[in-house]
Amino acid sequence: MDRLTAAKVFVAIVERGSMIAAADSLNMSRAMVSRYLAEMEHWAAARLLHRTTRKLGLTGAGEKTLLRCRELLALTEDMRVETATDDAELSGLLRLSCSQSLAQVALGVAMAEFLQRYPKVAVDLQISNRTVNLVEERIDLALRITSTLDPNLIARSLTRCESILCAAPAYLVMRGIPRQPGDLSIHNCLTYTYFGKSLWHFSQQQEKFSIPVSGNLSANESQALLSAALQGVGITLQPRYAVADYIAKGQLVMLLPEYSPQEMGIYGIYTSRRQMPPALRAMIDFLHQWFAHSSYWRAITQ
Structure with a gap:
């Protein structure tokens, strides 16, 4: 068959x-x-x-x-x-939703390149970390970072999203450096409302670790946790793209480098494959290629 x-x-x-x-x-x-x-x-x-x-x-x-x-x-x-869209001059309005960190670090650059290629397409970027209802809020494409994608969603995988455990030098001088995942239970861990609020997951080769964590600051916006970590408040688990530059400059220190935090993916979520507007199809295809080949994205994720 x-x-x-x-x-x-x-x-x-x-x-x-x-x-x-x-x-x-x-x-x-x-x-x-x-x-x-x-x-x-x-x-x-x-x-x-x-x-x-x-x-x-x-x-x-x-x-x-x-x-x-x-x-x-x-x-x-x-x-x-x-073949139907290669030679067409695309136009129309696309409403996209994504997190603040991804918008600030990556989507601004990606959208600039997309709009140069398709100047008659307009993009309305809605920045929010909450899970949006695409139909009710008239969102054409939601970019979602997750480790557990709902199988009932219509989605296209765009790229991986690695995370880094890190803290400011001032915090480590005051509280010490964790040497193994279990040490995190006695540290001030800044937790994200939508992911890993009480458990952080790591792996080393074939062994997996689920570590209970807590701290005096949690937030539904990862950028707020990053700002607090830069001020020496505690340890944060952040996407590599968000902290690579701070680590390179010495403002943050990567912790437990021999352990891998749970990997997530970046997905494009949309409502239907049927009768998809050409501009939306072009956007999804563009983002898939951009995350795979952009020198800018590689520079902040490798």
């Missing part, structure tokens, strides 16, 4: 919530939908869905397969629209 069609059927089942709804949306019989699902589970060598009388739920293997299927469908959509 056609694996591309099987991927489309599997994604439809998950997004529509049932095989009947998926069959209706694809103009396909329920028996054929069941066959494609069975073939997908055969190819994956795992059960992909928990089936109950009320609803369907993804297994762990199903979540991984869903992400791969969406990436496959996104690639085929890229191929379909490429």
